[in-house]
Amino acid sequence: xxxxxxxxxxxxxxxxxxxxxxxxxxxxxxxxxxxxxxxxxxxxxxxxxxxxxxxxxxxxxxxxxxxxxxxxxxxxxxxxxxxxxxxxxxxxxxxxxxxxxxxxxxxxxxxxxxxxxxxxxxxxxxxxxxxxxxxxxxxxxxxxxxxxxxxxxxxxxxxxxxxxxxxxxxxxxxxxxxxxxxxxxxxxxxxxxxxxxxxxxxxxxxxxxxxxxxxxxxxxxxxxxxxxxxxxxxxxxxxxxxxxxxxxxxxxxxxxxxxxxxxxxxxxxxxxxxxxxxxxxxxxxxxxxxxxxxxxxxxxxxxxxxxxxxxxxxxxx
Amino acid sequence: xxxxxxxxxxxxxxxxxxxxxxxxxxxxxxxxxxxxxxxxxxxxxxxxxxxxxxxxxxxxxxxxxxxxxxxxxxxxxxxxxxxxxxxxxxxxxxxxxxxxxxxxxxxxxxxxxxxxxxxxxxxxxxxxxxxxxxxxxxxxxxxxxxxxxxxxxxxxxxxxxxxxxxxxxxxxxxxxxxxxxxxxxxxxxxxxxxxxxxxxxxxxxxxxxxxxxxxxxxxxxxxxxxxxxxxxxxx
Numbered sequence: 001x002x003x004x005x006x007x008x009x010x011x012x013x014x015x016x017x018x019x020x021x022x023x024x025x026x027x028x029x030x031x032x033x034x035x036x037x038x039x040x041x042x043x044x045x046x047x048x049x050x051x052x053x054x055x056x057x058x059x060x061x062x063x064x065x066x067x068x069x070x071x072x073x074x075x076x077x078x079x080x081x082x083x084x085x086x087x088x089x090x091x092x093x094x095x096x097x098x099x100x101x102x103x104x105x106x107x108x109x110x111x112x113x114x115x116x117x118x119x120x121x122x123x124x125x126x127x128x129x130x131x132x133x134x135x136x137x138x139x140x141x142x143x144x145x146x147x148x149x150x151x152x153x154x155x156x157x158x159x160x161x162x163x164x165x166x167x168x169x170x171x172x173x174x175x176x177x178x179x180x181x182x183x184x185x186x187x188x189x190x191x192x193x194x195x196x197x198x199x200x201x202x203x204x205x206x207x208x209x210x211x212x213x214x215x216x217x218x219x220x221x222x223x224x225x226x227x228x229x230x231x232x233x234x235x236x237x238x239x240x241x242x243x244x245x246x247x248x249x250x251x252x253x254x255x256x257x258x259x260x261x262x263x264x265x266x267x268x269x270x271x272x273x274x275x276x277x278x279x280x281x282x283x284x285x286x287x288x289x290x291x292x293x294x295x296x297x298x299x300x301x302x303x304x305x306x307x308x309x310x311x312x313x314x315x316x317x
Numbered sequence: 318x319x320x321x322x323x324x325x326x327x328x329x330x331x332x333x334x335x336x337x338x339x340x341x342x343x344x345x346x347x348x349x350x351x352x353x354x355x356x357x358x359x360x361x362x363x364x365x366x367x368x369x370x371x372x373x374x375x376x377x378x379x380x381x382x383x384x385x386x387x388x389x390x391x392x393x394x395x396x397x398x399x400x401x402x403x404x405x406x407x408x409x410x411x412x413x414x415x416x417x418x419x420x421x422x423x424x425x426x427x428x429x430x431x432x433x434x435x436x437x438x439x440x441x442x443x444x445x446x447x448x449x450x451x452x453x454x455x456x457x458x459x460x461x462x463x464x465x466x467x468x469x470x471x472x473x474x475x476x477x478x479x480x481x482x483x484x485x486x487x488x489x490x491x492x493x494x495x496x497x498x499x500x501x502x503x504x505x506x507x508x509x510x511x512x513x514x515x516x517x518x519x520x521x522x523x524x525x526x527x528x529x530x531x532x533x534x535x536x537x538x539x540x541x542x543x544x545x546x547x548x549x550x551x552x
Binding site for chain 2: 001002003004005035036039042043049051052053059062063066067070071072155157158159160161162164165168169172173175176177179180237250253254256257258260261264265
């Protein structure tokens with residue numbers, strides 16, 4: 001059979017498939033059958049050396065069918081639920097080493113610096129500029145009507161936007177720069193740990209503990225954990241570049257990104273939740289201080305429970 | 318620069334070629350997206366700045382989404398194409414030819430942070446230039462490629478031969494003397510005939526004439542069309 005006759009016989013059939021693909025209303029039941037027949041036509045066209053344009057036309061139709069046939073058709077909400085319910089906490093536990101290292105880099109200076117500053121007040125002068133100290137001093141002044149960054153009425157929404165934009169952005173950069181054998185992530189973790197530790201130490205040393213801790217208590221669990229997880233995800237990338245093992249670096253980075261994805265996604269969600277809490281809850285002073293501490297402790301507990309116990313009984317996700 | 322072809326093999330054993338997009342198409346697509354994002358930003362500032370602090374918060378959210386999620390949302394929800402990519406007819410795919418998923422799109426776009434370093438996508442450009450599938454760091458991590466789209470490919474019209482002009486009778490058996498490559502030259506010429514200018518028709522035909530004169534057939538574009546038609550089996 002020559003090409004023209006072959007085209008004449010099948011033209012209508014191809015046109016039908018083309019229309020269905022363009023309308024994106026593909027009848028699922030016909031797809032495998034049509035995919036097979038079209039692959040058959042392509043094989044014929046190739047073996048009989050029909051013209052390039054005909055072969056390209058058939059290839060383009062088959063590629064689209066291939067994408068439809070192998071698209072993930074499972075329900076997105078169900079997949080998201082399973083991802084956060086099982087994949088995220090399991091992946092956190094399966095590669096806990098990275099979170100341990102990230103925690104050491106971040107939480108160690110954050111906890112130790114305030115202790116040092118408590119005994120040696122002048123240390124904070126080396127870390128924080130005079131302007132910074134002046135501004136945080138006025139932010140957490142116990143006489144303020146609202147806590148944190150100076151608030152005027154209705155500024156909660158502005159702060160919410162700012163926290164999402166700024167904090168999540170920092171988290172994303174902490175993750176991505178882990179590509180440089182982990183150095184970027186390590187830098188951001190240390191830098192933020194030292195900065196937050198110095199601020200905490202300074203405010204405690206000038207006697208603003210209650211206003212500071214009652215402000216940060218609510219969002220501390222989500223925000224600090226999110227920073228740590230961004231760093232841990234970045235260290236996974238960095239480790240793949242530094243020690244690809246038996247894989248090529250190209251393959252190692254692909255695998256590492258897959259392993260880091262649950263952690264950075266969890267960090268992203270936690271940053272978002274922390275921004276909501278920080279903007280709309282932390283700054284409120286119309287609740288007793290112990291309620292604010294209680295909420296903070298409960299959220300730390302919830303997060304601990306989630307990462308340690310969630311998804312334990314599911315195997316293979 | 319020659320277009321790179323990356324072959325994928327479907328589980329059914331069909332080998333399909335994907336044409337890997339080059340640096341200029343990707344750059345142009347990025348520029349279009351950059352302008353669109355700038356426009357959205359300016360419009361949101363105009364609309365929202367009247368809403369004072371509430372508006373400022375929303376503007377910051379808009380900036381955040383434009384910076385990090387504009388490409389992710391388009392790539393996943395619009396067949397791997399941001400508006401810029403759509404304009405350039407290029408598309409993000411997994412390297413096995415299937416549509417890009419949420420996780421991969423997020424990874425490839427978060428790692429832009431690395432690709433834009435130290436200036437003007439320096440790392441990304443370098444990576445695209447030295448790798449065989451034009452992948453930047455984000456593409457490696459997400460296992461994605463950027464390909465030229467195929468949606469403009471349509472079935473060609475049958476070749477029309479101006480029969481009246483073919484004075485000379487060419488024996489049908491003549492086509493058996495050509496190799497497959499030579500036959501393809503006739504067909505490719507004929508398929509493009511309608512879109513070529515008059516001068517270009519003659520110019521390209523002259524490349525094929527030696528094949529005709531070998532069999533003592535006059536070298537004319539019409540004769541080429543006639544032979545192509547008989548190879549294809551037109552009446």
